[in-house]
Amino acid sequence: MPLATPLLPVIILLLGAVLLPLTKRTARVQITNVLAAILAGSFLLFSLLLYRYQPNTVNFSVWRPAPLFGVQLGYYVDNFALLFVSLIGLTTLVAIISQSAFLIPEDERGHPFGAIFLLAAGGVSLILSADLVTLCFSWGFLDLALLFLTAFLHRGKAASRMGIRLLLINYLAGMALFLAALLLLEARGASLSLQATPLPTKVISLAMLAALMRLGLYPAFVALPVDVEMSLPTLIVWYVTPLSAGGYLLARMLTLASVATLPGKEVALFLGSLALVLSPFPLWFESSLRRSASYIVLNQVGYLTLASAISAPYSVAIISSQVISLTLALSLLFLGHMTSRDPMPHPYGLWTRSCTFLAVAALVGTPLTLGFVSRWLLYESLWDLGLGPLILLSLLSNSFLLAPLSKMFLEPTSPGTDQTATRPLLLASMSGLAIVLLILGLHPPLIERVVGLPTALPILPALPDLIYAREPSSSLVLLAGTLLSLLLGYLMYRKGEIIVTKAGISLETLQMIAEMGWLYRALDWTAHRIATVLEQLGGFFEGRHSLGWILLFATLVTLLLLSS
Structure with missing residues (x-):
C-alpha cells in the first residue's frame, strides 16, 4: 500500500501546521475548526492503519547528513512505536475538538492550531526515528516547536524568560548527550540504528538520560511559568507530546540494552x-x-x-x-x-x-x-x-x-x-x-x-x-x-x-x-560572576587598568628573582 509509510503521519501534521494559520486569516473560524478536526482525525486514522503494514522503514534518500556518520535519515515504525504515536494522535484530536468547543470569534487568535500540529509533528518524528542521527534532528525539531509555542503565542504579551531559558537548556543538554552517543558509536564502528539492535551500554545510558530530561526529571524540571498563558486544550498537547516521546525513548532504550544492569x-x-x-x-x-x-x-x-x-x-x-x-x-x-x-x-x-x-x-x-x-x-x-x-x-x-x-x-x-x-x-x-x-x-x-x-x-x-x-x-x-x-x-x-x-x-x-528556583538563581549568579571575572581579565590583558600592568610586572620580577 503506497500510503502505508511512516512519513505520512508527519506530513499530515506539517500540512496542518502550514494550512491552519493561512485558513485562519482568510476563512471563518468555523471552517478553521472543521479543517483542524479533519486533519487531526486523519492523522489518527492513518496512524491506526499503519498497524496492518508494520514493521516499515522509509529513508530520505534526497537528504544526506554530514559524511561523519554516513547514514541516511529515516523513519521506522512498529507496533511499539505506534502505541505512542496513537497516544499523541488521540490527545491531539481531543485537544482540537475541545478547543473548537470553547472557541469564540473575539478570542480566535488565542488558539494556535498551527503550533499544536507543529508540536505533535515534532513528537511523532522523534518516536519514529530509525537511527540516532534522525533522532538528533527530531529532538531539535520538538524543542523548537515547544519554544515557538511558549515564546510567541502569548496574545501580545512578552514570553517568560525563565521558561525559554529552561527549554533551551533542555535542548542543548539533550543534543550534547546524543552527539556524545553518536561519537561513541562512530569510534567503535557500531551501527546507529534503533531497530532492535543491541547498543553499547554507555550509549544506552546517555540516551536514557536524555529521555529522562525530556520527561522533565530533576534537574531538567520545567514548571510552567506564571506568565505563560495557554488555553487548557493547548496545554494537553504541550504536556502529552513530550511525555509520549520521552516515555517511548526510555522504554525503547531498555529494549536495546545489552546488559541487565545499567551504570x-x-x-x-x-x-x-x-x-x-x-x-x-x-x-x-x-x-x-x-x-x-x-x-x-x-x-x-x-x-x-x-x-x-x-x-x-x-x-x-x-x-x-x-x-x-x-x-x-x-x-x-x-x-x-x-x-x-x-x-x-x-x-x-x-x-x-x-x-x-x-x-x-x-x-x-x-x-x-x-x-x-x-x-x-x-x-x-x-x-x-x-x-x-x-x-x-x-x-x-x-x-x-x-x-x-x-x-x-x-x-x-x-x-x-x-x-x-x-x-x-x-x-x-x-x-x-x-x-x-x-x-x-x-x-x-x-x-x-x-x-x-x-x-x-x-x-x-x-x-x-x-x-x-x-x-x-x-x-x-x-x-x-x-x-x-x-x-x-x-x-x-x-x-x-x-x-x-x-x-x-x-x-x-x-x-x-x-x-528549583533557588538552583537556577544560583546558576545565574554563578554565571554572572564568571562573566564578570572574564570581563575583568579581558580588561587586564587589554591594558585598560594600569594596576593590572603593575601586578603583571611585579609577578615577572618575582619569578625572575626566584629562578635565580
Whole structure:
C-alpha cells in the first residue's frame, strides 16, 4: 500500500501546521475548526492503519547528513512505536475538538492550531526515528516547536524568560548527550540504528538520560511559568507530546540494552526518589491547574525513573502503562477543569465528575485502574530487589499527592441546573478518553494484544494474575500498603487545613525546594560572576587598568628573582 509509510503521519501534521494559520486569516473560524478536526482525525486514522503494514522503514534518500556518520535519515515504525504515536494522535484530536468547543470569534487568535500540529509533528518524528542521527534532528525539531509555542503565542504579551531559558537548556543538554552517543558509536564502528539492535551500554545510558530530561526529571524540571498563558486544550498537547516521546525513548532504550544492569543506577534511584518526595508539596499551595500539572507530571515521572533504574523484566511494561495512564488522566483533568467553569445539567455534571474521579484514581494507583497496574508491577520488582524502603517512600508520596488532588478536582465547584446548555463535543472527548482509560485498567493485556510489546518481554498480566501470581504474604503486604496509602491520603484531605496550619512553614520550605528556583538563581549568579571575572581579565590583558600592568610586572620580577 503506497500510503502505508511512516512519513505520512508527519506530513499530515506539517500540512496542518502550514494550512491552519493561512485558513485562519482568510476563512471563518468555523471552517478553521472543521479543517483542524479533519486533519487531526486523519492523522489518527492513518496512524491506526499503519498497524496492518508494520514493521516499515522509509529513508530520505534526497537528504544526506554530514559524511561523519554516513547514514541516511529515516523513519521506522512498529507496533511499539505506534502505541505512542496513537497516544499523541488521540490527545491531539481531543485537544482540537475541545478547543473548537470553547472557541469564540473575539478570542480566535488565542488558539494556535498551527503550533499544536507543529508540536505533535515534532513528537511523532522523534518516536519514529530509525537511527540516532534522525533522532538528533527530531529532538531539535520538538524543542523548537515547544519554544515557538511558549515564546510567541502569548496574545501580545512578552514570553517568560525563565521558561525559554529552561527549554533551551533542555535542548542543548539533550543534543550534547546524543552527539556524545553518536561519537561513541562512530569510534567503535557500531551501527546507529534503533531497530532492535543491541547498543553499547554507555550509549544506552546517555540516551536514557536524555529521555529522562525530556520527561522533565530533576534537574531538567520545567514548571510552567506564571506568565505563560495557554488555553487548557493547548496545554494537553504541550504536556502529552513530550511525555509520549520521552516515555517511548526510555522504554525503547531498555529494549536495546545489552546488559541487565545499567551504570548510574544509584543516581537514577536517588533522582526518582527525590521527585517522589518533593513533587506533592507544591500542590498543597497551588490552585492553578496550569501550574499544578507540572508537579503532577514530575511525581509520575519519578515512578518512570525508578522503573528504568532497576531494569526489571517488567520495566518496559511499567513505563508503557504508566505513560498511557498519565497522559490520558492528565488530559481528563484538563477537560474536567474546562467543564467546571459553567454550571451543567445534573446528569452531565455527574458524568464529568466521574471522569475526573477516574483520572485522579489512575494517578494515585487506585485498584482497577491502569495506574494501579504499573504501580503494582513496580512494587513487585522493588520487593524482589530488596528495595522495600522505596516502596514505603512511594506510598507516603502517594498519600501526600491524593490530598491536594482531591481538594482541587473532586470538590463540587458549581451546582447543577436543568436549564444550562451542554457542550456535546467536550463531553464526547471526555467520554472517549475515560472509556479507553477504564478498559485498559480493567484488562491490561489489551495493550499487548492491540499494539504488542517488544519480543522477549513479559506481557502485561490480567488483574487476577497480577495480584495472585506472587506469594500470598507479599501480595497481601503490597495490597494492604496500597489501600492504607489511599486511606491516609483521604484523611489528609479531610484534615488539610489543620495540616497546613500546623506544618505550614515546613510545607512551604519543601515547596520552595521542589520549585528549583533557588538552583537556577544560583546558576545565574554563578554565571554572572564568571562573566564578570572574564570581563575583568579581558580588561587586564587589554591594558585598560594600569594596576593590572603593575601586578603583571611585579609577578615577572618575582619569578625572575626566584629562578635565580
